[in-house]
Amino acid sequence: MRSVLCAAAMLMAAAASSQPYCRVRTFTITDGLAANNVSEFSQSADGIMWVSTWNGLCSYDGYGFSKFRDTPGTGQVLTSNRIKLMRPNSQGDIWLSLYDGSTYLFSRSTYSYIPIDRLLRKAVPGGFRTRNIVSLGNGSAWLLGNGSLNFHIDEAKVKQGGGITLVDTRRMRHHGHIRKVLTDSKGREWLFSGDGVTLYGSGTTLDYPFEYMCEAGGQLYFATRGGILARYSKKSPGLVAKIRLDGSPGAISNIKNVGNGVIAIATDKGVAMYNTRTGRSWTVSIAPAGQPEGVRAIFTDSRHRIWTFTDAPGVSLIDADGHSVTHLKTQSPGLYGTSSRLPVMHEDGNHTVWLVPTGGTFSYFDEDSRTLVPYNLNGHSGMRMPVRSIVKYTGDRQGNLWLTGDHNLTLVSFKFHRFKFTRTLPGDDTRSVMPDGHGNVWTGSVGGHLTVHPASGGAPEYVRTDGTLSLTPTVFSPSGVYAIHCRHDGQIWIGTKGDGLYVLTPAKGRYAVRHFVHSEADRRSISHNNIYDIMEEPGGRMWVATYGGGLNIAADNGRGGLRFINSRSGLSPFRNAGFNEIRKLSMTPKGVIAASTTGGLVTFSAKETAPGKIKYYYSTYSRGDTASLLAPDVLNAYACKHSGKLYVTTMGGGFQCADADKLLRDGIRFDGVDGLDPDDGMVLSMVEDGTGGLWLVRENSLNRLDCRSGRIEVYGPNDWDDDTEFTEAEPAMSLDGGEIMLGVAGGYMRFNPGKIEKSAYRPAIVFNGIRYQGEQHITPLLENGAVTIPADKRAATIYFSALDYSDNRLIRYAYRIKELDSQWSYTGTEHSAPLGHIPPGRYTLEVRSTNSDGVWTDNNRELQIRVMPTFWESGWAWVIYIAAAMAVVFALLYVWRLRQKAILERHIKERQLDFFTGISHQLRTPLTLIGGPVDQVLNDEPLSAKARTYLEFVRRNARRMLELVDKSLDLKKLTTLNSEMEEQLPPDITPADDAQPAAATAPPCGNSGGAEGTKMLVVEDNDELRQFLTGTLEAEYAVTAARNGKEGLELAKSIQPDFIITDIMMPVMDGMEMVRRIKADAQICHIPIIVLSARTAMSYRIEGLNEGVDDYITKPFSVSYLKSRVANIIRQRRRLQQLWLDKLKESAGGNTVIDTGAPGMADADKDFADRLLKFIDAHAGDAELKIDDMARALAVSRTVLYGKVKALSGMSPVDFVRHVRIMKAEKMVAETDMTLSEIAYATGFTDPKYFSRTFKLKTGLTPSEYRKSRGKGNGDSQQA
DSSP states (O other): EEEEOTTTTTTTTTTOOOOOOEEEEOOOGGGSOOOOOOEEEEEESSOOOEEEEEEEEEEEEOEEEEEOOSSSSOOOSSOOOOOOEEEETTOOOEEEEEEEEEEEEEEETTTTEEEHHHTTTTTTTTOOOOEEEOOOOSSSSEESSSSSSEEEETTTTTTTTEEEEEEEGSSSOOOOOOOEEEEEETEEEEEETTEEEETTSSSSSEEEOOEEEEEETTTTEEEEEHHHEEEETTSSSGEEEEEEETTOOSSSEEEEEEEEEEEEEEEEEEEEEEEETTOOOEOOOOOOOTTTTOOEEEEETTHHHHHHHSSSSEEEEOOOSOEEEEEOOOOOOOOTTOEESOEEEEOOOOOOOOEEOSSSOOOOEEETTTTTEEOOOOOOOSSOOOOEEEEEEEOOSSSOOOEOSSSEEEEEEEEEEEEEEEETTTTOEEEEEEOOOOOOOOOOEOBBBBEEEEETTTOOEETTSSSSSSSSSSSSSTTTTEEEEETSSSOOEEEEEEOEEEEEEEEETEEEEEOOHHHHHHHSSSSBBBEEEEEOOOSEEEEEEEEEEEEEEEEOSSSSSSSEEETTTSSSOSSGGGBBBBEEEEEEETTTEEEETEOOOEEEEEEOGGGOOOOOOOEOOOOOOOBBBSSEEEEEEEEEEETTEEEEEEEETTTEETTTTTTTSSSSEEEETOOOGGGOOOEEEEETTTTEEEEESSSSOOEEEEEETHHHHHOGGGGGGSSSBHHHHHHEETSOOOOEEEEEEEEOOOOOGGGGOOOOOOOOOOEEEEOOOOOSSSSSSSSSSSSEEEEEGOEEEEEEEOOOOOTTOOEEEEEETTTTTTSSSEEEEEOOEEEESSSSSEEEEEEEEBOTTSOOOOOOOOEEEEOOOOOOGSSSHHHHHHHHHHHHHHHHHHHHHHHHHHHHHHHHHHHHHHHHHHHHHHHHHHHHHHHHHHHHHHHHOOOOHHHHHHHHHHHHHHHHHHHHHHHHHHHHHHHHHHHHHOOOOOOOOOOOHHHHHHHSSSSSHHHTTTTOOEEEEEEOHHHHHHHHHHHHHHTTSSSEEESHHHHHHHHHHOOSSSEEESSSOOSSSOOOHHHHHHHTTTTTTTTEEEEESSOOHHHHHHHHTTTTOEEESSSOHHHHHHHHHHHHHHHHHHHHHHHHHTTEEETTTSOEESSSOTTTHHHHHHHHHHHHHHHHHHHTTOOOOOOOHHHTTOOHHHHHHHHHHHHHSSSHHHHHHHHHHHHHHHHHHHHHOOHHHHHHHTTOOOOOHHHHHHHHHHHHSHHHHHHHHTTTOOOOOOOO
């Protein structure tokens, strides 16, 4: 389809008059038409346009054609696809007759053809050839034959095979074939046949050869071709009352009801008029002198006028008074005109009459000049040939004209020039527009033309640089004219892009020109040559906005020139350079000026008269702040008087508003404006009309925002006859405030807001197709009010259309599924609804739309949708699901009961196990207190043989009792845990010969010298065992005791012990919880721990080791073994400390680091060590370094610091700092040429002699000897 906007005055310099124009669309087979040869076209009751062709039937919904061809072969119904007659019927179906006379009905509910001939053969076995089809709209249709046989059809029953009645005129009063069937206002059917008229279904006949019928004043009037006019009257003889017409015409070609009780009769002597109320008749002569009076056709319009066609050229218009006649003629069609062999008259929705007069071309009647204006139905793109002739035509219910010539189908939509376009120079964008005090319109273009359009409507004049005027295009400023302002005194100020400011003063036949440009040497010159806007305050103060130089105040310099006050000459400067690029200035009614800049919006009060005291307020984009500007680059700001709002548009499409009374502040708070379609492009500029409407100039459309209600009206390409592109030109108002002027590409547009009205047309919505999942083609829906979606095709899309044929570019749609959606889904111009994978069920799809003017109408349409379930969603599936669910629930209940029983039994056994475990713990502790002292006495004290024997009895029976306790406990665990086996370590209480080797291999720590001064913490809730452990260990260690885990944790934090021995089962806090908290505390996590416990199961031991304990010893235990484990762990810690010290080294950057990590060190200790070394490195040369400083820096107490350093290195903090300093000194002595005194001071020693002694104590060599051994010279004269 090719859309072409045609207007007769398009090539004129100013097409500003109010003229109708057409949007012409010609459809061919490439646009989806079934064939280029069109036989019939008609609109069905639901608004769809149906077209029959020589190759099938098709329908048009405003977006495209749907074709309904019968495929040859199996299942073929039509004898061919070449259709001769096509009539939509009262049921929404389509009557068809082919060229062979066969008749069919296209069912829109099944998309199939019904062969009516098969039904007719029951009455006419020999077959019936249809000559004409008449669908009356009252539910009846007539199939008219060539002879006396005809059929009356009840359209509601025919699809079921009934409602068909044979009508044989040979059995009627008037024989012969039926010429026509007409209905009256009562729905009665009048048959015109032979030499009379018959009222079908009654015995009424009219015995005159009537050919025409009309109704007026509740009466029926009939006319014959031979000049007889009669009124139907049951009281008159023959049921008719003849009417004598003025002039006694000899022939009648038509009769029409004109209105007001008047009938117009087309006769051979002109138009006879008959007043049915008064009975008066008169004749109107309609032919020019010497031309025949015989009327071929008459038409009436909405103004009760009569249009008459004769064989004479032209057409005659009889006014509503029934007497005045105007003869109208046009030129011949010519090469691009449109002619017609039949009379053509059409009245569009704007009540403009379009016609083709006899011998003339397609034209419209200009009501002002009362002339016919030719209009060419051409396609200027060259892709379509002009519409040369009209063979058939019809109007639709919207007032559009459908026609066909020799080929193709053409749709003509009629518009009116509500928006008037004035052309300047093609391809040259208008960047400024302004009327002057005389009504002339000035425009400036990007190409540098300054044009004056006279108020008289004459040819435009171009201003030269010297102020003279020319009728030929002349460039005023090659850099472009971006701003025009007409001052109160008549001066014209011109702002250019790059060429400064011009001031034009009217003179005789020309303008005096003054030119002002920027000069770096003159601080009172204009600040920049890019001038984008000029504004005049009510008091006359002139503001000039530059793009790059900020604001200027223009004032007289007293010498006939201008001086400019700007940031170089007294005007307060902006905060930063981004605000100096100003596009537009706007002033609110209360005197606040808003400057639109690339850096944001700048506001200030115009009431401040001192330029240097003007205070600016800045508002810009802030990320994450939805109440700030949407973007920093502001295109325009406009203060609306009716709403009290300042509207702001930003680069990127943002449109916001703010309270105009709250502009003198930084960070103005903005609100969004709803309802704008982002697809229409950015808001370029704004202007307010006198009725409270704010007009928003978009890139290709206009929006009118009602400042009170917030409602937005859209005016787009279908409102003007060209694809107009708007520019950033500031809109202007005419002197009387009645018209708005806008800059467009190639000219300017003007319109009167008060005369702009939106169409109230309410287009019908039709559901025209569905595309199922996995299918490429669209299945038509058409007349169906319901659709069923198969289970395997749920991802379907429903297509619909609003039948507005004038233009669909501004039609917007919304839909919702009533059962699923509470809100409408707005799809813009998309006329489809994707359903997605909706669950099975019954739904109602509701659709609404705007008309072609973008006005939402009350045209909601619903479609019933049934989504079929899969088997697994069906009722039988639910039966299976319920049965399976019940089985699962039963099984779960059964399992749950078994499990609850097992849990109960296990709970009882666990309680028994807890009892035995408690008894075991209670028994093991006394056994420990028996076995431990006995072993110590047997091993350390001199005894008599008898005493030794008795004590051996005691030890053996204690061991026996322990074995019995273990066996009873193991038996109980085996019973409780079924298959769980408890592994036991070898008994800790051994015979004397077994214990002695352990004691021998692990001599007391005090003898080894490895544990001198070691602090030991014993945590045990049993007083006697705590006392025994304390007494046993205090000879080798400084022992502190605690009664439970809580006390133990507090003591561990306060005294920082070197070792902890703890029980597990204790009140307040058990031992394992205490271990967890110690290992989680970075200040004490380094302390080694041995656990003593009566819990002998392997799982308990693994738990303890996982928590970080160093050993897990079960009760009763060997004291000698305990001492040996403590000594071994301490020795191991000492070896790790030395290994850690050995791995300390200096990095290339001079920092002390650990070579391969600290072995056996917790993560918390590694972190502490790293922080400690970093601190010492940073303060290695500080001779005043104190331990308290180190503790504060590491965020620990002095006690914790001491304990942590001692645990890591085996040294006190002072010794460790000295160790690191000497290590650094070693590197400096061996690798640098520094003197030894310098090295001493650099490593924190204040006395070089003390440094030398310390160095020798550490390395075994004096610094000089050490340097010499490293090959660095012969010593140092400064060494001590």
